[in-house]
Amino acid sequence: MDPSSSQTVRALLKLRELILSGELKPGERVSELPLVDRLGVSRTPLRAALVRLEEEGLLDAILTGGFAVRGFDERELYAAIEVRGTLEGLAARFAAERGLVAQDLVALKECVAELDALLGRSAITTKNFSDYVKLNERFHSLVIDLADSQVLARQIERAVSLPFASASAFVMVQAALPEAQTMFTIAQDQHRCILQALEAREGSRAEALMREHARLARRNLELALRNQRTRLLVPGSGLIRFRTTAAA
Amino acid sequence: MDPSSSQTVRALLKLRELILSGELKPGERVSELPLVDRLGVSRTPLRAALVRLEEEGLLDAILTGGFAVRGFDERELYAAIEVRGTLEGLAARFAAERGLVAQDLVALKECVAELDALLGRSAITTKNFSDYVKLNERFHSLVIDLADSQVLARQIERAVSLPFASASAFVMVQAALPEAQTMFTIAQDQHRCILQALEAREGSRAEALMREHARLARRNLELALRNQRTRLLVPGSGLIRFRTTAAA
DNA sequence: AACCCCGGACCTGTATACAGCCTACGTCCA
DNA sequence: TGGACGTAGGCTGTATACAGGTCCGGGGTT
Numbered sequence: 001m002d003p004s005s006s007q008t009v010r011a012l013l014k015l016r017e018l019i020l021s022g023e024l025k026p027g028e029r030v031s032e033l034p035l036v037d038r039l040g041v042s043r044t045p046l047r048a049a050l051v052r053l054e055e056e057g058l059l060d061a062i063l064t065g066g067f068a069v070r071g072f073d074e075r076e077l078y079a080a081i082e083v084r085g086t087l088e089g090l091a092a093r094f095a096a097e098r099g100l101v102a103q104d105l106v107a108l109k110e111c112v113a114e115l116d117a118l119l120g121r122s123a124i125t126t127k128n129f130s131d132y133v134k135l136n137e138r139f140h141s142l143v144i145d146l147a148d149s150q151v152l153a154r155q156i157e158r159a160v161s162l163p164f165a166s167a168s169a170f171v172m173v174q175a176a177l178p179e180a181q182t183m184f185t186i187a188q189d190q191h192r193c194i195l196q197a198l199e200a201r202e203g204s205r206a207e208a209l210m211r212e213h214a215r216l217a218r219r220n221l222e223l224a225l226r227n228q229r230t231r232l233l234v235p236g237s238g239l240i241r242f243r244t245t246a247a248a
Numbered sequence: 249m250d251p252s253s254s255q256t257v258r259a260l261l262k263l264r265e266l267i268l269s270g271e272l273k274p275g276e277r278v279s280e281l282p283l284v285d286r287l288g289v290s291r292t293p294l295r296a297a298l299v300r301l302e303e304e305g306l307l308d309a310i311l312t313g314g315f316a317v318r319g320f321d322e323r324e325l326y327a328a329i330e331v332r333g334t335l336e337g338l339a340a341r342f343a344a345e346r347g348l349v350a351q352d353l354v355a356l357k358e359c360v361a362e363l364d365a366l367l368g369r370s371a372i373t374t375k376n377f378s379d380y381v382k383l384n385e386r387f388h389s390l391v392i393d394l395a396d397s398q399v400l401a402r403q404i405e406r407a408v409s410l411p412f413a414s415a416s417a418f419v420m421v422q423a424a425l426p427e428a429q430t431m432f433t434i435a436q437d438q439h440r441c442i443l444q445a446l447e448a449r450e451g452s453r454a455e456a457l458m459r460e461h462a463r464l465a466r467r468n469l470e471l472a473l474r475n476q477r478t479r480l481l482v483p484g485s486g487l488i489r490f491r492t493t494a495a496a
Numbered sequence: 497a498a499c500c501c502c503g504g505a506c507c508t509g510t511a512t513a514c515a516g517c518c519t520a521c522g523t524c525c526a
Numbered sequence: 527t528g529g530a531c532g533t534a535g536g537c538t539g540t541a542t543a544c545a546g547g548t549c550c551g552g553g554g555t556t
Contacts, residue, residue: 255541256540289541290541290542291540291542292540292542293539293540298541312547336544
């Protein structure tokens with residue numbers, strides 16, 4: 001009965017992978033029976049996974065029943081990032097206003113120091129970017145933990161469940177584009193400033209910084225979409241619907 | 249196949265009612281078989297409803313399997329309201345920055361005018377408060393619509409699925425407490441100012457106003473909890489765990 | 497008297513059968 | 527040739543049977 005090895009979880013993971021990889025295209029109906037063969041699970045856990053993915057925002061319920069893969073246009077990508085930044089900003093403010101104890105500060109400072117060390121050692125490349133991703137995610141989850149609100153944490157969890165909204169969604173792009181290398185420096189300075197604001201209990205500043213920090217993701221996304229080469233590095237790129245008509 | 253009359257929806261509604269009414273207490277395990285008799289649906293739609301309620305935040309998954317009713321302490325109530333206000337604030341900013349067309353403005357102004365008329369006619373009491381609730385919710389959903397982002401709209405939908413977080417959660421309390429009557433006037437002035445900010449494309453102001461607007465809910469909640477008489481008027485009051493030990 | 501072990505009831509996860517609905521294709525008629 | 531109707535296939539919603547795990551209580555032992 002280990003939940004991590006349950007059929008439901010297996011179905012959820014495989015199905016999410018199928019959607020993100022683009023094997024199921026936006027708008028396409030996701031029928032259950034073909035997936036039963038494809039995923040090797042029966043309909044019951046499969047349906048549970050479908051319901052979860054709908055709540056997650058990757059699927060849309062069809063009026064007549066069943067689900068379809070959801071598509072996202074460029075505006076929705078930016079909105080998703082802004083939502084994430086806004087919620088993380090709120091978390092930063094909560095954390096700052098509560099005040100941090102020494103132990104919390106140590107953990108944060110350690111994280112920032114490790115990032116410093118990593119960035120000072122060598123450039124982030126497509127080969128070693130996963131170390132950066134780990135540290136970056138640690139920083140973000142530390143801040144969320146410090147906000148100490150399950151309601152907020154769950155809401156953020158849901159926001160980043162859209163693959164292109166997460167804090168580390170575009171690290172791969174950054175690593176691949178030389179013109180994006182400076183973003184690492186900027187991001188790390190923001191980390192440092194956020195830490196400082198948290199320490200000084202400057203809630204408003206912490207919030208604003210965290211929001212702006214998320215907007216780096218937006219800039220990376222814009223860069224990524226402009227280059228044919230990096231476009232496919234965007235997580236969940238298969239879900240993106242590019243406008244065929246001229247944008248207003 | 250009408251989804252509104254499906255067993256799943258029926259189970260979802262009845263189960264939510266059972267939780268909010270306090271018949272199922274926080275921490276209590278929600279076993280499926282007893283509910284099959286109680287709700288008159290089989291386990292399959294019941295389980296679907298359980299999964300949805302977990303995503304909604306009313307249930308917690310138990311490690312060994314199954315679900316338990318989630319409890320909320322006072323801090324979480326405030327956090328939920330703040331999250332809602334923050335997201336609605338973002339919606340207001342999006343709407344303002346996009347710019348409204350004449351038709352949008354008409355709809356908003358009509359809504360505000362109707363609220364003016366209602367408030368001018370007579371005091372809001374526990375008997376006629378539902379008219380106010382309808383108009384208030386219309387104002388809020390208009391703003392959300394104008395933000396024109398499904399990602400954001402879904403996130404807000406989820407935020408207000410916690411019963412005490414919704415924009416109209418405390419109207420009943422307001423109506424019952426004489427000292428809260430001025431809140432109607434204040435709220436309506438905020439509506440007016442938000443409309444003005446949207447019209448002038450003042451995104452930042454619209455956002456700040458919407459946030460502050462949500463904080464009225466917080467003030468109402470504080471009032472409600474202080475009065476033994478109104479405490480039970482708080483939606484989902486059965487889910488609230490009051491601290492027994494002294495708060496840090 | 498306290499602790500440990502064993503047994504049974506209960507509960508969830510999973511698979512599958514069945515019924516009703518929607519859809520799409522083919523055919524027939526105007 | 528185009529449109530409308532009927533039928534067949536497939537799909538989802540629902541119910542239920544079965545297997546494995548969990549938890550609680552009682553009895554025995556130290």
